[in-house]
Amino acid sequence: MLPCPFHMLTGLDCPFCGGQRMVVELLHGHFAEAFWLNPGLAIGAPLMTLWWLKHRELTSNAALVILAISLAWGVIRNLVNIAPPA
Ligand SMILES: [Zn+2]
Structure with a gap:
């Protein structure tokens, strides 16, 4: 697996962290x-x-929406502990 440079630098998850392991699963x-x-x-x-x-x-407006949603997901996943139900 390739390490995430953002995670290595900050210790935080980027919007795509876990993507490689997700594909394997x-x-x-x-x-x-x-x-x-x-x-x-x-x-x-x-x-x-x-x-x-x-x-x-992909229009520029659509790209901006995707970027905004990705950034929001990147923030939310580091603020809220999202885990499978016990
Ligand atoms: Zn990452």
Whole structure:
């Protein structure tokens, strides 16, 4: 696994931290484990894929929305302990 430079420098999770481990878990069919490694990415990536399949272009407004949501997710995941239910 490639280490995240943002996490190495700050100790905080970036919006994409856990993405590589999520893909590995998905490839092993462990969907719940994959989801909890990065819930924002698990929800956002399929939605972005569906959106892109429909529109086939990325307008600057859409890019700004995606950037804002990614940044918000990056802040939220470091403020709130998001963990699987016990
Ligand atoms: Zn990261």
